[in-house]
Amino acid sequence: MSESSNLMVKARDLLATPSHEGLAFIVDQLFTRKQSVEYQTSRPLYDFCVANFSNCLTLNLLKVYRHSSDDLVRFRSILLLSETLTKLRNRGLELSPVALNEIKPLLISCLTMPKAKKSDTKILRIIVSSVAFNAMMLGNGGRNWDELGDCILSLANCDPLRAFNVFLDLPPVNGAFINRFRQKLLEEVYKVLFHPEQDKDEDWILALETAIKLGIQVLDSESESRREILDNVLKSSDTLVSMGMEQSLQEALQHLVKFLAKEASLCKWSKDQCGFVAEFAFRIAGVGGTKMKESVKKIRGMLTEMENYVPDPSLLENQDLDRYLYNNLMQKSALEILQAFSATELDDRTREVAIRRLHDLLCDHTSGNGELDVAEIENLQPLLITCLQEAGMPENTFTILAQVVYHVAVETFSFGEDPWFDLWDYIADCKGDFKKAVYIFQCLTMPFGDDKQEFLIRAVNHLIPEISSRLNPPRELLVDNSSWVLAFTGGFCASIRLVNVASYGGIVKEIDDKMVGSVRELVERRGMEVGLVRRAFRDLENIVEQQWDWYKTCEFRYVKGLIRKLYEIKGMKMESKIVLWRINVVLQRSVGEEF
Structure with a gap:
């Protein structure tokens, strides 16, 4: 008997048998080493089934997942199926209409299984996408699989995150299909978006992607729905930043860029759909910092390549205005720019352009690409203190202002004689505005x-008592806990400056113990690690990266000791430990010690 005939017999026996133990066995064999006899025996048979019986194989792999009692086999069966269907789709091969009639209800039963694992849901999402693509190519944008719309609605009621996953990779569908679940899905999306500290970063990303995809998919005639989605996404993003979670927003936007790129490659957006994404990109650019704008730039670049994209003059005018304002400031002195910034009657956007121009000017001076004399630097000092004391300044603008203060401080302290008394007085007066004072303090990363x-x-x-009181773990989840993050990083900055001062040894130990104890309580008892502890660790990482080159033995030992204590906290998630590990890597570059 030829090899082909032999494989045909084995394939028919494998797929026609009511019991799925044989296929489960093959699945297991395919996850052994490629050089193993088991793999070498099973691979040709599986490939033969893919080439000749893809419909039956799809159905049977789903049955393995649906009925097997072995969780590992179940996961492997859908992982294998997802890879297979993706390859078939990329090669232009489709499942037959007859097979789809059996596959669709079976897949829905898999989606609605109770206590589904997150890892399973991510894989099933890919399978749903492939099956939906086949089903919807046969009908009118979803009319051939109304049951899937009902399934998404059901999941939105009992397991919203699973509903998000099922929806996200669907091909373009018609309005009637989406209307089955749109309102409920949006309700659940907003719950996640507006309660970021209750959810992991990954959940917030899922909700953001779902909101934007819903905005793209709603009918072009429903402009009010798009407006509502956009407004809520922007409000929730503002909330995230105000809670000290801008890093989470930046990461979410980076994920969204990849998601949109994939979406754009699979379907042709209309003029209104392009306009929705363009307006989102324009408005979100005003929420975060530089990294946010990098992601926005990628979205805009993607839009310009689309056939139906028509630039909105109102959006372009604002970009051109920024450029015009910036270019006008090119001829101004550093003091004139700061005077323009200090004019509070100007709108926030214009003031941000001004302070950004001043920051760039000082960066050029520091890097040697420009030059400011001592008198110019000294003239900036009093007005900078006035600006620091201003109430109600947008957080992003204050962040840039803090970097301006850093550059001026570097130059001032290098003069030797001028200690910039007013700056130290501003930091010492931390009771007035702890967040701003401690943030400025931690920005002073240069050696003294x-x-x-x-x-x-x-x-x-003056800082230590305020830091100590704010290191008490927050008790409420839905409040602005950025003071705790700043107290944590401020405590570190205070300790690293005092670790060589013998008379402050007890105070350093007290702060160190309180920092570790506070993190331990947040991780072990209150479940507030994501978005709070991890944010503090990331900020700590940034500070160490800017400071480490002036560390001596005492500073290195202190940082490594602190990292070790934090790393050993029970129950801490691996993502947080990875941040600590990265900090340790920064130190290892200099001292070559093992953690």
Whole structure:
């Protein structure tokens, strides 16, 4: 008997048998080493089934997942199926209409199984996409699989995150299909978006992608629905930033860029759909920092390549206005730019352009691409303190202002004689506005000479009680807990400056213990690691990256000791430990010690 005939017999026996144990066995064999006898025996048979019986194979792999009692076999069966269907789809091969009549209800029963694992849902999402693509190519944008719409509605009621996953990779569908579940799905999306600290970052990303896809998929005639979605996404993004979780928003936007790129490659967006995405990109750019704008730039670049994209003049005018304002400031001195920024009657956008131009000017000076004299630097000092004391400044603008203060401080302290008394007084007066004062303090990442130690210690003496009181773990989840994050990073910055001062040894240990104890309680007892502890770790990582080059033995030992204590906290998630590991890597580059 020829090899082909032999494979035909084996394939028919494998797929025609009511019991799925044989196929489950083959699935297991395919996850052994490729050099193994088991793999070498099973691979040709499986490939033969794919080439000749893809419909029957799809049905039977779903049955393995649906009925097997072995969780590992179940996961492997759908993982294998997802890879197979993706390859078939890429080659232009489709499942038959007859087979789809059996596959669709079986797949829905898989989707609605109770206590589904997150890992399973992610794989089933790919399978749903492939099957839906086949089903919807046969009918009118979803009319051939109304049951899937009902399934998404059912999942939205009992397991919203699974509903998000099922919806996200669907091919273009008609309005009637989406209307089955749109309102309920949006309700659940908004719950996740507006309660970010209750959910993991991954859940917030899922909700964001779902909201944007719903905005794209609703009928072009339903502009009010798109407006509502866009407004809620922007409000929730503002909330995220105000809660000190801008890093989470940046990561979410990076994921969204990849998602939109995939979506755009699979379907042709209409003019209104392109306009919705363009307006989202324009408005979200005003929420976050530089990394946010990098993602926005990628979205805009993607849109310009689309046939139906028509630039909106109102959006382009604002971009051109920024460029015009920035170019006008090119001829101004550093002091003139700061004076323009300090004019509070200007709108926030214009002021941000001004402070960004001043920041760029100072960066050029620091890098040697420009030059400011000592008098110019000194003239900036009093007005900078006035700006720091301004109430109600947008967070993103204050962040840039803080970097301006850093550059001026570097130049000022390098003069030798000028300690910039007013800056230390501003930091010492931390009771007035703790967040701003401690943020400025932690931005001063440069080394300080002995001549500045007196002023540093005086400011730190005022900071420590405020830091200590705010290191108490937050008790409520749905409030702005950014003070805790700043207290954590501020505590580190205070300790690293005092670790070499013998008389402050007890205070450093007290702060260290309180930082570790606070993190332990948030991780072990209150479930507030994501979005709070991890944010603090990321900020700590940024600080160490800017400071480590002036660390000596005491500083290295202190940081490594702190990292070790944090790393050993029970129950901490691997994502948080990875941030700590990265901090340790920064230190290893210099001292070559093992953690």
